[in-house]
Amino acid sequence: MSPVLECKDLTKSYGSTLALDHLNLTFEPGRIIGLLGPNGSGKTTLLKLINGLLQPTSGQVYIDGKLPGPQTKALVSYLPDRTYLSDWMKVKEIFSFFKSFYADFDQTRAYDMLHSLDIDENARLKTLSKGNKEKVQLILVMARKARLYLLDEPIGGVDPAARDYILKTIINNYNEEATLLISTHLIQDVEQIFDEIIFLNKGKAVLQGAVDDIRSAKGMSIDALFREEFKC
């Protein structure tokens, strides 16, 4: 069986800047992986390459053994680092939009999450606060029963109280056989949910492994390790 996600010698440069430098990674199903690194380390670029929104300069990325395309997009649930919804749409219209395009979108689950977060389904996106827009996007992404979830800074714009709910939402809604790749630099809040982590720096994976192994080998939390590794 092919791995859920595989990067082979993946390289991406923007002009003379190297964003990803011959990255080789393999992800097995059923894991929650933290993609950690300072700003500009290549996290967002990696997620965009997996989604086919950018093209690699060299090397390749495979999702379930296939290059990014309509087939792989049906397997991947992606939360980008920006608002990608048309702001004239109502929340319920966006839900039916997702329902019509993604066979794995569970609308009942989406409404449950929406009501727990106390967001009006009849509200137009443009009337929602930035934090609430992010919550709606996260609901859309987590209400899918995808094989691979790619979350780019999922808790970046929401208040600490909502963060706990969102993390719970992620854990409770993620399908056990799926792989979850979460990019973040707010490590302390998320650390407890990771099975594995990857430290990305200047486009290279500088540290990679199971969280428990790393903690016991280094004798410190992932957050502390991050602060030490990327000290300015």
Place this chain on the structure above:
Amino acid sequence: MLGKLLKYEFKASARTLLPLYGALLVLSLINGFNMRLEYNFLTGIAIALTSGLCFAIAVCSFYLILQRFWTNLLRDEGYLMFTLPVKSSQLIWSKLISGISWVTISCIVGLLAMLLWFAPLNWDQFMHAFSYFPQFYDQILLEFNLLNANFPLAVVESILLVLVFGAYQILVLYCAMAVGQLPAVSKYRILASFGAYLMIHWAVQNLVIVAARLSGQVVSLHDLIQRINLNLGLALILAGVAAGCALFFLLTDYLLKNKLNLE
């Protein structure tokens, strides 16, 4: 999937255009009524508003063609559209079909508005003019027979030509925007797209001139006109423009599929 994309695409433009159509039709009706009265201050305002609305509809129909491709595919909303399990060709089709449809609907609404405006004024004259139509039609058929051409076929060909030429213009715009987002020029997306648009037109124009000169050496234009009738001539032009459509569609699809660059 194309059907679903089209549904979404129509809805996105409808919210801008439908209110404008509604306002134009209502104002035209009011104008039609006013025309029967003496000219007054309000008539002037109504006429100015109607003209303004016609202009707004024309501008919006054109602007939406650009905006639905640029904003919905190549800006932030593209993060959603390009992660849907659809082919890039389906995305282009949905934008193209919706764009042509809205321009066509805008033209029809414009004609309807004129009818509402002027018909009540001279209803009798209007109907009188219509009564000449069968006679007029017979005369046209006669003229076409003399030219050895089929009139209904020429009408169908002309309508198709307008549509295909419209599609060609839209596809050149799409292609130029797809070029403008390429990594080498993406720092100046708008400028690069504009430059690509001018370049494409310049290249096509020169290609047509060269092709005309070359074919002119084989057969003179005079002979050509003598030999082929109007229907065949229209069909040939139609085929040429359709080939242009296919070229720019495939080019845009290639760029969006293999060179997408949402930085």
